[in-house]
Amino acid sequence: MTFLELAKRRFSVRSFKTDPVKDEDIQYILEAGRVAPSANNFQPWQFIVVSGESKNEQVNALYHREWFDDAPVVIIVVADHGKSWHRSSDGKDHADIDAAIAADHITLAATERGLGTCWVCNFDVDKTKEYFGLPDNLEPVAFLPLGYPAVEVNVERHITKRKPLEDIVVYWEKIK
DSSP states (O other): HHHHHHHHHHHOOOOOOOOOOOOHHHHHHHHHHHHHGGGOOOEEEEEEESTTTTTHHTTTTTTTOHHTTTTTEEEEHHEEEOOOBBBBTTBBBBBHHHHHHHHHHHHHHHHTTTEEEOOOHHHHHHHHHHTTTTTEEEEEEEEEEOOOOOOOOOTTTHHHHHHOHHHHOOOOOOOO
């Protein structure tokens, strides 16, 4: 499978089978996140893996949707603002960007393994920090429910659900 084929197979899964995810698949997926690029190679992230019988009660108070309950695993991607690179010209903190890159690697690795994910950003950040005892420098960026999709992906959906290249690409030649 080419990278583009893999990217087109990834979709936001909101219907999961309840089958458990193999530990070797979880480790593979986490490794993909670990090797993600980051600004100045600072790697300012952590991954909290929530699974097992108490998973739902642990994360329901933080993000409650019925479909979310069916995912056997949730990976919480956390950005570490205390270990991130800051651009010198304006002080831009790249922790959230770096964490997003790692999360994307995780979602693509999951897709490669036949698993599904969904970026969840609409969760209670303060409750999440409190529940997991995260200090101020650690920011939860995304919840990634993980499991086997109960639905099939339409790999052709990008034809109508994405803007065409000509609407988003600008070729720039500086005029002298």
